[in-house]
Amino acid sequence: MAFLLGVRTRKRLFVKYDPCGIVTPFVTVHRIPVALLCETTMLRKYFTLVLAVGLSLSTHAEQLSGYVVGITDGDTLTLLVDQQLHKIRVAGIDAPERHQPFGERSKQSLAKLAFNKNAIVDCAKKDRYKRDLCKVMVDGQDVGLKQIADGMAWWYRKYAHEQSRTDSVAYEQAEGMARRLQVGLWVDAKPAPPWDWRRTVRSRLDF
Structure with a gap:
């Protein structure tokens, strides 16, 4: 399920769509948005899983x-x-x-x-x-x-x-x-x- 993130500035609250489906403050880490870091982490986990499955299958061959x-x-x-x-x-x-x-x-x-x-x-x-x-x-x-x-x-x-x-x-x-x-x-x-x-x-x- 996707969530909406509130981005608070000095005077306004902007709403941003979180593609990762994880409620996190919309801040930056070394100028990289947390949402982007989250998405990158999910992709890394996905490809790690795919690699693990592939290696698991190959071990049986x-x-x-x-x-x-x-x-x-x-x-x-x-x-x-x-x-x-x-x-x-x-x-x-x-x-x-x-x-x-x-x-x-x-x-x-x-x-x-x-x-x-x-x-x-x-x-x-x-x-x-x-x-x-x-x-x-x-x-x-x-x-x-x-x-x-x-x-x-x-x-x-x-x-x-x-x-x-x-x-x-x-x-x-x-x-x-x-x-x-x-x-x-x-x-x-x-x-x-x-x-x-x-x-x-x-x-x-x-x-």
Whole structure:
């Protein structure tokens, strides 16, 4: 809420709009109006906050380089980095679960792309299972994008906002092409997305 400031002179009271919304005497400090100092301080605090948020986000980003020593399923692998194992969830995709149609084939496809190979991963965060959520590159190839293009995974549209614009467009187009060509899991007329399949399994267990 903005306030009006009274500026008293010897004979008159002038009214001035305070852009900072803080009631302060309209005086000067080293000939600089207090209102201007207030506005400058607010701007400084704003940019400090923006910088802090940016640094906070950047601290979650991490690039790792290692050797793929395990494949869990079509979107999860194990990376050995400096004698430490990292469970990596490939970002931007969701592969069929192991007991779903194409679940085993999706796993084999990821193994063919990455197992026993060097990989570079860019990890933005950890998921709820404490796995590193990463874009995975092997031999200069985006593994997640390749899985989608081969019809071995869905583009995880729900988390498109966590991808770069370039990646989200490429993943969406790759899925559209795989669907039209009926590649991989798209040979089925209506393949069940893994997120729906998991929901169905959970509801049955709760029942």
